[in-house]
Amino acid sequence: MIFLEYTGTDLEKWCDIIEDASKKSGLDFYPQEFEIVSYTDMIGYEAYLGMPARYPHWSFGKSYDRTKSLYKYNLTGLPYEMVINSNPCLAYLMKDNTLLLQILTMAHVYGHNDFFKNNRLFKEGTKASYTLEMFKNDADMIREYINDPSIGYEGVEKILNAAHSIRFQTNRAIGLKKTEEESKEDLLNFIINHSDLEEWQKNVLYVVKKETAYFIPQVETKIMNEGWASYWHYKTLNRLDLSPSLHIEFIKRHNDVITPIMGGINPYYIGFKIFEDLDKRYGQNKIFEVRSLERDASFIRRYLTKELCYELNLFEYAKQRSDYVIKEIPDEKGWIEIRNTLCNNCGMGSIPNIVVDDILKKDNTLVLKHIYDGRELNSNYMEATLKCIYELWGYPVKLNTKISKEDIEVCCSEPTTITYKTLRCD
Template sequence: MPAEYTISELQNWSSQIEALIRDVGLECYEQQFEICSYEDMLCYEAYVGMPSHYPHWSFGKMYERQKTYYSYNLTGLPYEMVINSDPCLAYLMQDNTLLLQILTIAHVYGHNDFFKNNRLFKQNTRAELTVEMFKSHASRVRDYIADPSIGPRKVERILDAAHALRFQVRRQGEGKLPNRSELAQETLEEIPERLKCDLLSYLSERGKLAYWEKDLINIVREETFYFLPQLETKIMNEGWASYWHYTLLNQLELPQGLHFEFLQRHNLVVRPHEGQINPYFIGFKMFEYLDKTSGREKIFEIRAQERDQSFLRRYLNRELCEEMCLFNYKVRGVDIVVSEVSDEDGWKAIRNDLANSVGLGMVPEIDAQGVENGTLNLEHLYDDRELEINYAKETIKYISDLWGGKVDLKTKLNNKDKIIRCTEDKIVSVWDA
């Protein structure tokens, strides 16, 4: 613990923040904090914040990568990490200054309120079961690894494939499960509507897999639904938390030295990033603007109802685009060319492109279309953005692994209809459709 403050001082500031939270109308789960070392924070970051998670080499890779970057001062660690659970769990870095702890506590309460009240989190997650769900998954995976008839290599093979396809799930959350009569009417050749937009579920149900392999896929799929709301609301969630840490700390009676550090830290968090979008910056500026122009009641309504894509389309206007100096650019050879600027003609194109690139908009949508002579036919729902061909070739091998046979994926390359084909022997080729 740094010598500059004690636990009792931190608890005192936390109590003051909690009183302000009640006054401004934030509605949160019970909040629990844990102060941890940078080594612990590296572990939590690698395991996506969970106190328990199943073993997989990718988590170890992430840990070693972040540890190396941190050791050479190539990257920092998050000031905090907060979990969508009830009670809400948050980790604070032991090396944070007193002011940084105060700021991150207020920031955490913003996330907590967002988790509890945004409709995506309400529909797709059960916060009270979060920790137990991850513990149960970890236990089942370890049991399969320890089973002499299965072992770590077979488990790893399925998890690798499921991780590669983890976002090929129903984009609006879990659908209604079919009853027995509906299942009886489904044929192996025709793909029911409930599975057309859920490739991972289709492969789990129809692939040539053992029970434990299907269970592993369903574990990855269930955890994906837990993380989807976070992916779909990154700008809103971080903007909401940043807006409230800024608002709450301005209401605290901070000593002059702490207030000066607060302004410095806040500006570092919400500053624009060169060459990329900072979600803290975009979200904070939008909620700050909306509170001033539409009022406190409106921003609470927006927090409850929207996701990043709709948030940007409805509320990112020309005035905000100009204030944030947003622009579009294209790479042509070794040159970077600005294609749109935030003026009367260009701001809408900038808004639309940004809205299309957030959340699952970054992930190509692949739908199962049917089975013909044992070949699984898939279609890329083309939206003028081509698949990255090398990535697609590697990913289709994982689909073939789970399907247990040949796979054809229809897409467009250079404005021409193409078929990316994977044989049972994992030989991939590209054909004219």
């Protein structure tokens, strides 16, 4: 591998070239800003999910320390870049990257930028021009509560801990406004509106709800977003007049990005191959349409073909006695099972859905319902989460779910007490 020295002027020149090439390819993006950062800066931004300003919480410090330790002992790498869905779009580049890696990464960033601006989940669910300001204002407010002697760090942390445990139990229909009655099912919103929490505590919950809403489109489009950015860095760099040494490194780096993961799913690889297949079969008008309208679940369900399933070597495994084995597919329609399993486990489909079902007037018990789809809840997480909900609600909490195909009521009647009851049909 040849590592070439470069200057800031070199990067500015290549950035202009890449931006021009991206526009000529039909990409439509926000104004783009790049910031060159060290590896320690990148670890910090990764811990705070890219935000230059974020409210303090121990989980972010834990993430930073874990990543730093793994990186120190060469047990993990760092992202070549991080991109924020904002207008202007802000991206961080690692200063230790080679020149080619910076070129590839900038082309990759313009793909993300275009996706942020044009995919309907981001257009309907986020306000890109307000992103950085929103996170800064939230951070400032949380710090004010921490510095308030009547509240303090422990008081804020207690609410944040509970809020983080249910932050994804919120409205999943991006862009769809709900009536007061419909929003009753939204657990996080329901606690904000109907609990006995103090005003500052509800404000903290609202911050978590608002920031979670910002990240949900990213959760819902991980495969599409990374596949789109990979597709366009590949197309863009193939159109540039790269020197032989840069071109060789480009092929190596691109293959590193989209290489399959043994026994797992590489979203860059899956997304790249589906967009490449769509381009070959239907042309670029189709891929721009798909980029605008779909989320991962619909993207895979509609466009992962039988041929791609075999080419990508996708398979399912299941538990058989004490071992995990590859499931045998009895006929050629078995690929549909694989496709459906992938759809059900991507995006918000990978997170259990818990909704408000009722309130018992006699003791204000909050009754929750697990939307059961054949997958049982992890008992340890379930019990810990119910205790967090009790902390926020202040009264008993009951959850109706299924365990071993039986209807079960799980009750948290005190801060540390969890009981189980089998529900019998009369």
